[in-house]
Amino acid sequence: MEALYLLTNFINDIFIKSLFISILSIILVGKVFKADNRNAFIITKVIILIYAALNTICYIAVYFSPAAMESFVARATGPYRSAFYLMLVPNTLLPLSLLFKRLGRNKYVLLILSVLMNIGWIFELLTIYSTDMHRDYAATRLSFNPLWFILLNGIFIGSVIYAVGRAFKNKAPNIDPQIS
Secondary structure, eight states: OHHHHHHHHHHIIIIITTHHHHHHHHHHHHHHHTOOOHHHHHHHHHHHHHHHHHHHHHHHHHTTOHHHHHHHHHHHHSTTHHHHHHHHIIIIIGGGGGGSHHHHHOHHHHHHHHHHHTHHHHHHHHHHHHHHHHHTOTTTSOTTHHHHHHHHHHHHHHHHHHHHHHHTOOOOOOOSOOOO
């Protein structure tokens, strides 16, 4: 259980938090170079599906641990249950919709899904930002250092996914006649 939780958090920290920037960079590179980036979106889809499956397995495993089950029930029935479900459903169940071929091929569905998967984190960020603004901490410290990391990580991960997708590009046979 502990290893599964660590693996899920690792994938979340490396890929999922910067997924929106990664998908945007893949779309922009595809538009600028007029290149086929379908393989890059297939890789992104697989990463999202693996994360969703691991997340679902984590929530199923909670059922078998009494302490974790008590914590889950407290969050699911507590005063902030609507926020809990707002974060749980897009992060765990909505990515499974990519199993449908038509949805899994659309890059804009992936883009919207990446925002929805991070909706809890985005709300938390906005809350921290507004609290810093009202307490006047914004002028004394840089509270958005993690945003730079996420931006750079998103661009880096997007370029790696794009490069791997281009490396495994489907090569059509050369059917042009030889000119001698």
